[in-house]
Amino acid sequence: MPKPTPATLDEIDRRIIDTLQGDFPLCDRPYAAAAQRLGIEEGELIARLQSMLARKVLTRFGPMFQIERMGGAFVLAAMAVPAAEWDRVNSAVNAFAEVAHNYRRESALATPFNMWFVLATETKEGIAAAVEKIETATGLPVYPFPKLKEYFVEMKLVVRNAGEGA
Amino acid sequence: MSANDDLDRRLIVATQAGLPLVPRPYHALAEQLGTTADEVMVRMNAMEQFNLTVQLYLSDCFYYF
Secondary structure: OOOOOOOOOOHHHHHHHHHHOOOOOOOOOHHHHHHHHHOOOHHHHHHHHHHHHHOOOEEEEEEOOOHHHHOOEEEEEEEOOOHHHHHHHHHHHHOOOOEEEEEEOOOOOOOOOOEEEEEEEOOOOHHHHHHHHHHHHHOOOOEEEOOOOOOOOOOOOOOOOOOOOO | OOHHHHHHHHHHHHOOOOOOOOOOHHHHHHHHHOOOHHHHHHHHHHHOOOOOOEEEEEOOOOOOO
16 A cells, blocks of 8 residues: 555644544534534535545545444455465455455564455355455455454544644 | 345445535435435434444554454
8 A cells, every 4th residue: 555645634624533533413414513513614624524535634434334233244354465466366355345454464473464454244144255255256265353352443533733742 | 124224234335435525415315315314314323323423534544453
């Protein structure tokens, strides 16, 4: 993944990110309600979100559904991909709608796994089917790592000015 | 699968890329899904009853465990 250019965020952008994480109104005009809390106009909030998405400061702005409570499943999966075959396998894996957050990773330990991604399916049974489809498409084994216990997932970010100490 | 479950599923698909950036996003979703904005809000609230969140993912800062 290419390293993103550092984002240029002004004070209002930073307040938008800080304020909207974890809380967005459910009402007829939610952007207007959120904008009011931020002391800006509805149109400005929408325009700033559009701009941050276009600049890839934000990669998504939308609801996070608890798909596991609705019968769906998330599983971390890994593959050991030979360097010479990386591009082919990467394209094949990314073509599946069930795949998200695909990263090439290195490890100090002697693990052969260098490609890690998350499989998300509508049913728990869908994971095995997705693994099989990816194995067929790539010709390589896919190793799912089902979680034993969930400790902590939520991450909220506080956006500061460069040089502003913690 | 009940009609409600199907609406939940379609709502997830419809918001996968994000919430529409229009003044009335729930109305826009309702129109797209053939339902009412009230129903969309009720479903979204029910689906996220533990955690009604709008997440902002900052590039290069999303972690899975």
